[in-house]
Amino acid sequence: MQPVIQRAPAELAIQVAPGSPTVLRRAAETRQIRAAVEGQSAESVIRANEDAGVLGREALARAPFDARALRVVGLSEARAGREAQADELLTLAGNWSLRDDPAHAWLVDYRLRRGDYVSSFAHADTLARRREAMRPNIFRLFTTAATVDTERALPVIAKLVSEQPSWRQDYLDSLYSTTDGLRVAINLAVVLEAGQAPLNNAELRQLYLYLIDRGLLDGARTVRESLNRPAMQITVANGSFDDPSSPEPFQWRIAQGAGIVAEILEDDIRSADPALRVSFDGYTEETIAEQLMFLSAGQYRMTFEARTENGDPNRHLNWTVICAPGDRRIMRAPSAPAGAQVWTAGAAEFVVPDNCPGQWLQLRSVPDQKRANTVAWYDRLVVTRIGP
Structure with missing residues (x-):
C-alpha cells in the first residue's frame, strides 16, 4: 500500500x-x-x-x-x-x-x-x-x-x-x-x-x-x-616586503618566467628581514614585480636599498614607472647602485604629469645578447613627494 x-x-x-x-x-x-x-x-x-x-x-x-x-x-x-x-x-x-x-x-x-x-x-x-x-x-x-x-x-x-x-x-x-x-x-x-x-x-x-x-x-x-585599503597616504604598499596585508594591485605582483626566479625571502645578511631576491639569466624581458600607485601630479623621489649577490643588476634590472591607463613611461632608473656588494641606498626622481591618474611601479629585466647571470636583493622602497 x-x-x-x-x-x-x-x-x-x-x-x-x-x-x-x-x-x-x-x-x-x-x-x-x-x-x-x-x-x-x-x-x-x-x-x-x-x-x-x-x-x-x-x-x-x-x-x-x-x-x-x-x-x-x-x-x-x-x-x-x-x-x-x-x-x-x-x-x-x-x-x-x-x-x-x-x-x-x-x-x-x-x-x-x-x-x-x-x-x-x-x-x-x-x-x-x-x-x-x-x-x-x-x-x-x-x-x-x-x-x-x-x-x-x-x-x-x-x-x-x-x-x-x-x-x-x-x-x-x-x-x-x-x-x-x-x-x-x-x-x-x-x-x-x-x-x-x-x-x-x-x-x-x-x-x-x-x-x-x-x-x-x-x-x-x-x-x-x-x-582606505590600503590607506591612500601609502604611496608604495609593502615597500619592505614584510606586510602582505594589502590586496593586489596595491601589493607586489611577482612574476615567474623562463630564466627568472623572484621571491620574498629572509635576507641572509640582515636576519629576520624579508627582502625581494631576483635571479635573472640575462635573456628574458619580463616585468618581475609590480604594483599600482595613485600619485597626484607632481615631483617624486623613489628611495630603496639594494644588494648585489652576483652579476650586474645595474645593467640588467631597471625600476620603471608607467602611467595607467596607457603605456607612457615617466621613469626608468637602474635598480641598484654600481658595485653595491653590501646593502646600499639608491634613489631616482620622476614627475607625474596631470594626465596620469595611476602609475605602475615595476621592476623589469633588461635582456642581453648573451647569458649574464644576475642575482640581486631589494628592500625598503619608498616613494615621497618632493615638489609640485
Missing part, C-alpha cells in the same frame, strides 16, 4: 487510498500543476485551481501541519485573486518548511511588488541557499533592485551578504559581468566595510582587478579611498 501512496500516479493512488492525507496532497499538487499548463481554456484553469484548493484543504484536515498542502491552498487563493489570504497561508507554509521552493518563490514576488525588500529578499536568500540553479535569476533580482532603488535595496542585500551565505562568492562573481553590476559591487563594498563581514582581501583583489581590467581606474580609486 505505501509504495502506491508515495509513488503511483495521483489518479490511481486516490482510488486506492482516498482518505490518505499524502495522496490528497499529491492529487492537489497535480491539479495545480495542470492549472498552470498553457493552452487550456479559462474555465478549465479556474476549475483545476478550485479542485486543487479543495483537495489541499482535505489533506490539511487530516494532516494539519503539512506545509506542502498548505502551500497548494495558498497558491489556489493567489490564483483566484485573493492575494491577502494567499500571503498569510504561504507565509505560514514558508515558515513551516524552508525547503518549500514554490511558497518562497511566490513570497519573493509578492513582497517585492509591494516594495518590501527585507521580506522578499529573505525568501530569496532561502531559495539561493538551497537551489543553485535558481541563483542567476535571484542575483539579477538583487542587482536590478540595487541599481534602480539603491538607497532602499542595497542595505538589505548587504545585510544578507554579510551573513556569509553559501552564495556570497557566486553573487560577487555575478556582479563583474556588467557595468551596472560593477557599480553595485563598488557600492556594496563600501556598505560592507562598515559592517561585520567586509570584503576579505581575496574578494577586494577581485573587485580591484576587474575594475582595472575594464579601464575603470576611477572606480578602483573610489573603492580604495572609501575603504
